[in-house]
Amino acid sequence: MLTILLILIPLVAGLLTFFLGGSNAKIIALAGALAELATAVFAWTQFDPAAGAQFGFQYDWITASGISFAASVDGISMLLVLLTTFLVPLIVLSAFGHNYQNPATFFALILFMESALVGVFTTTDAFLFYFFFEVALIPVYFLAAVWGGENRLKVTFKFFVYTIFGSLFMLVALVYLYYQTPGTHSSAITAFYDLQLTPAAQGWLFWAFFIAFAIKMPLFPFHTWQPDTYTESPTPATMLLAGIMLKMGVYGLIRILLPITPLALNQWGAVAIVLSVIGIVYGSIIAIQQRDMKRLVAYSSFAHVGLMAAGVFSTTLNGMQGALIQMLAHGINVVGMFFIIDIIFSRTNTRYLDHLGGITQKTPSLSVYFMIMLLGSVALPLTSGFVGEFLLLAGVFEYNNWLGAAAGLTIILGAVYLLRMFQKSMFGATSVNTEHFQELTLSERAVLIPLTIMVFWIGIYPSTFLEMTEPTVNQLLRFIHN
Template identity: 65%
Template sequence: MLTALLLLWPALAALLVLLVKGQAAKKVAFGAALVELVLGIWTWINFVPNASTQFLLNEPWIAGAGIMFKVGIDGISLLMVLLTVFLVPLIILSTFKHTYEKPASFYALILFMQTGLLGVFTALDAFVFYFFWEVALIPIYFIAGMWGGENRVRVTFKFFIYTVFGSLFMLAAFVYLYFQTPGTHSSEEVAFYQLVLDSGTQSWLFWFLFIAFAIKMPVFPFHTWQPDTYTTAPAAGTMLLSGIMLKMGIYGALRWLLPVVPLGVSQWANVVLVLAIIGIIYGAIIAIRQQDMKRLVAFSSISHVGLIAAGLFTLNEQGLQGAMIQMLSHGVNVVGLFFIIDIIQSRTGTRDIAALGGITQNTPFLSVCFLVLLLGAVGLPLTNGFIGEFLLLMSVYQYNNWMGAIAGLTIILGAVYMLRMFQRVMFGEKNEITQGFTDLTFTEKAVLVPLVVMVFWIGLHPNTFLNLSEPAVLKLLDVIKR
């Protein structure tokens, strides 16, 4: 029942927000997201940390075809649900200083998207998963397309076509798998896990599924939509895309690719790892050359996701657990960084690194938050990024020493582009546009403080979260190695 409530509440709240006139919509939306956060924490409290799937909801959906509306939460899902319910209120709060046109629609779309995201993370039936996968896409298309910046129409359309194109292949694969299940057919996760398919079939099924997830993450060379979309979307849209939606791809691969076609994965894991590692280096090198802060973080995101994907396809426990914890860390860090960029842009009117400088001098609070989040992204010990990167690099190193060594460059390159940005934007001489830069307001602190706390929480005591997902990950590995 709790799962149903988690899924229903944001959608209902979205309808409620639509009725609110004017800028009050943001407050109602924030309140609704807080309620959802409470529901999420309540789920966490009631969750028994073992490998089972809990809070199961299993109702007939398309009875004639044996398709059930089956959702539930296990350790892996729980972490993603917590990430979503934690970030959405902060993302809504981060927009408080903006006055968007048609605020009711804007905030309703964010809440509606939350339903889609949570549905993706809790779905236990392939068609339910696909359903929510697309439900999450439609709101972000409108958010980016209606409230975005320059070239928004072309850029968001490219993004939409790309992702839908990929997901149609996934749908075709799901329907094929559905017909392979015995008896009256079923599209449930467990039914897919029990399938025994020959390696030739698994080989092409792998690509049908992988393309959808690779575009969403995005893995090199499927990333071309990402920098433009992140740059063009409004700040809240970028945060939703990079903080949560990107995790749909990783989560999808974890739950619907690795265990479903393990033979296909073992055939192609090498190729994926090579692509992922190219992405790590490629994203980092391009990030070093960026002048636009938002683009820089966008490319750094390609680099970080490359490492997560590499760890995922090593198929060992460190890799999968590393991916889990790094999904949380990346979500926290990237939302924080995009928010700080948004603050800088709205105070100075620019995101151009060359035009800024000397901001630290009158903003101690902002500087500290920025530095913590940035070091988290770089992966300094004591911060959240360290735990994930350490586990992931270790798993890649176990898989292949050389790959591990090359992937390890991410730490050095990451430090280069992040610290370069920090140095040029925050240090140095003040200039005209940074002259009157004021420190954080109360609302801005309210967004950044929870994020900073999370950076240290995950960095100092990762077991709070790792223990939640560990039994489920081990169970998943058993299925993969069947």
């Protein structure tokens, strides 16, 4: 029953926020998000990594078609549920300093999206996975389209078209797989694992799923919606997109694509990993050229997700474990970076590096938090990013030395654009925009302190999370390689 609670709590909290919120919307939303976090932490304390899927439920949904409302939690799901439920309260709290129009709707949409995200990470039915995968798009679309920047309508329309287009490929693939199951047919994801599909069938299924998930992450060359959407969206929506939503694509690769199409990896896996590595280098080079801080971090996120995908397609234990721990670390780091950029913008009304400088002189504490998040992003040892990037690069090197060397450029190039951003915004003489920069507020510190703790927790005690996922990853790898 814990799994159904994890899906329902943010949904109910979102409805309460929408109908009863008014001027107290943000308080109700924060309370609901914290209740969801408490439930997830309780589930974590009861979770046994070696016991497989737990806390499951199954109810007939479309009985005649064998489609069930079914979900459970294994090691991979538990990690991503913890990431989601940890970040959403901080995202809600990060919005306390802004006066958004119609706050009840704004905060309710965040909670509705949390419910859909948890559904994606826990469902064990393929069509229910597709349902949640699409439903998660709706709240963030309205967050960006209603509360975004000047070009929000054009940008969000492009985002919507891209993601719906990709999802149609996935739907066709799922319908095909459903009709391949014996007897009365089943839409259970594990039933799709057991199908004996021909190499030709697996080949086109591979690309159908790959396109759907590559757009969501995004991967090169399906990424063109991402920088504009991240830049134009209000910061809480950007945090949801970068911190959690892109993880749905990586999760889909691990949970759906690889186990269903293992034979296709022999033919197309190399192409997918090359595209991933191209994205790493391309995204990093474009990030170096950016002057808008938010756009810079958007391209940084694009580069990082390319490395995650490369690790997944290496189908090695190091690569898969690295992708999972990096999903957690990236979520923490990127939410922290976008929030710090939002703090700077709220005080200076600009995100352009040429218009900033000298912020350290006004608020040294912000410089400390900024540097911690930055070092986590560039994979300094003992910070969150190091463990994931080390395992990811080890996995890609194990797959191919040359691809591993190319992927390793992410560390060098990442240090270039992130340290440059820090130097231009925080050091030097103050500008007309930063000379009256104010110190951090209590609510801002309340967001940054938990993020900082997690940066060091993941970096110093990664076994907390690696031991959670390893049994499930080993089981998947045995299935893929058999």
